[in-house]
Amino acid sequence: MRSILVCLQLYLFTLNAQDSWNVNLVFNWHDTSLPATFAYSNVYNEIWGFEVNNYDYAVIGSTNGTHIFDVTNSDSIYERLYIPGAAQGGEIVHRDYHDYKGYLYIVCQEGASTMQILNISMLPDTAYLVYDSDSTFSQTHNIFIDTSSGIMYAGYVKTLYPSPLLMGMAVYDLADPLNPVEVYYQSTNVHDIYSRKDTVFLNSASDGLEVYDFSNPSSPVFLGSLTGYAFEGYNHSGWLFDDGKHYVMSDENHGYPMKVCNVEDLNDIEVVSHASSGVDPNSIPHNQIIMGDYLYVSYYHDGLFIFNISDPTDVKVCGYYDTYLPSDHASYRGAWGVYPFLGPDKVLLSDMQSGLYVLDVTNALNYNNIVKNYIKGIKVYPNPASGQINIDIGNNEIGPVKLKLYNVSGHLLYEKTLSNRIESLDLGHLNIKGLVFCELYSLKDIKVHRIKS
Incomplete structure (x- = not known):
């Protein structure tokens, strides 16, 4: 044989x-009536997901607001809720999301924006805004909530009160989920944050990777950093492996691969491998999430790429789905974010031009078994x-x-x-x-x- x-x-x-x-399309949604941004003609941005009361939901941001889809039944996916943004239109490029204790936190980086908090605990029956204000902050680029400690980290923050202030990063205590309390801020820019049990990885733009202990949120302790690595650029985002021994990060520069770092010794962080889509010399990884032995990456221009990371020194592609049909790679278009935690048959992807994708990646995960x-x-x-x-x-x-x-x-x-x-x-x-x-x-x-x- x-x-x-x-x-x-x-x-x-x-x-x-x-x-x-090795990836199949389950569902795609794109609303042609939504306005595009003045920059790059993008309509959509971040993707998120959550499960509540045995129902699965996808969240995608647009220039006008937040769209929530019921994705429980793959044969009947539909838009369940629309939350208009305080700021709307062509200036809106960034929205971001995270859920915590039955609430969805919604933020935006442009315009006269607010932080919105949506009570999602009673879905599928109802959901409603319980907070929509600029009193905590008006703008932020993104947020990450460490659910083990109830601390929310925000990058690139603009506050209005008591006087306008731009912060590189701010930290908020969510002991009362409806009343975030600022406990720390810094002026140094942080683009993205990943936190697990108060060990916080900061993707610090031009300052590389930094790691802090935030067990006392008002007085973080420096643990280690990485700069001067090959293909160092604008350190954009990252995610920690499930075993906590490695961290993958990307620099938002054309043609730069992702770096897999050994972080067992934070005094000596080391890049042990690189990974790339290989589609074009100018390909750019945008955002990544790890679940088990798999790394899910949303690539500008290239769509979703899935990597087997069971061997951190030899990362392998096991599936992909391209959502951006043009062949150009000189700009910042295509896939924005990915969310894999609803299961292999409901991996969520957002594309800035073509909207929400629900993808079945079962074949990609099974591929590596052989x-x-x-x-x-x-x-x-x-x-x-x-x-x-x-x-x-x-x-x-x-x-x-x-x-x-x-x-x-x-x-x-x-x-x-x-x-x-x-x-x-x-x-x-x-x-x-x-x-x-x-x-x-x-x-x-x-x-x-x-x-x-």
């Missing part, structure tokens, strides 16, 4: 925008390649091998039987461009290996 011996991803210049692999057993020593290089590839099966006794190349749509592009331990193939005449999947078949027991160079 013929079995897959090797399955790998091979990049052949030049890379193009992709369609999908990759755990593999034959070591097989090499396919160079990768990326410009036409010629070399295949070295090493010292493995596997007999004749058949090579097959497929494009992202699953169409067979090329096949050949290999009889030598090392083979060089010139594929230039095929004029293959973009992401290509290479499979090597043997006649022996199933052995599967993915190679990433």
Whole structure:
């Protein structure tokens, strides 16, 4: 019986925008009546999700406000609520969300905005605003609530009272969820924040990654930092691995890969690997969330990419879904955010031009189950390649091998039987461009290996 011996991803210049692999579309919503932003013609921004009373909900921001969808039944997804923003229109680029103790917190960075708090505890029957005011702050770029301590962290904050003040970051105690109390602020800019049990990772823009102990929120203690790393740019966002030993972060610069950092010793944070979509030399990861052994990334221009991170030193793509059809990568369009916590059949994605996506990533998660057993020593290089590839099966006794190349749509592009331990193939005449999947078949027991160079 013929079995897959090797399955790998091979990049052949030049890379193009992709369609999908191992990810299926469940639902898409886009309201053409909503205004686009003056910058980049974006209509939508952040995505969030929550479960309450056995119902699942998706939250997406737009230039006009907040849209909440009931996604409980994949066959009948619909918009359940719309919350108008205090500020609306073409100037609105950023909204952000987090839920805590039956409340959804809604913020915005532009215009005469407010913080809004929505009581969601009685859904599906009803939900209503219980707070809509600029008394705490008028604007903020984003928020993160550490639910273990009831502390809300906010980046790029503008307050109006008692006098206008711009803060790089502010921290609020949610002991009373309807009355956030400021307990700390700093002037140094922080773009994004991740906190787990009061250990707080600050993606500090041009100042790299910083880590603090906020167990006493009014007096944080510095624990460590990382600067001067390869591909350092505008440190934008990040997420901690479930085991707490590694942290993945992205710099919002064209062509810069994500960095996987070992954070077991915060006095010596080390980048142990890089990961990228590989779609274009200018691809940019925007936001990322980790659930289990999988990293979910919303990429500008490239859509959703899912990576297996079970080995932090060898991060592998296992699925993707492109939501932005144009092939340009020079701007900041396409996917904004991702939310995977409603389950593999309800992964939420927001695209700035085309709206809300509900995606089924079951195949992407199952894909890696067949990759755990593999034959070591097989090499396919160079990768990326410009036409010629070399295949070295090493010292493995596997007999004749058949090579097959497929494009992202699953169409067979090329096949050949290999009889030598090392083979060089010139594929230039095929004029293959973009992401290509290479499979090597043997006649022996199933052995599967993915190679990433």
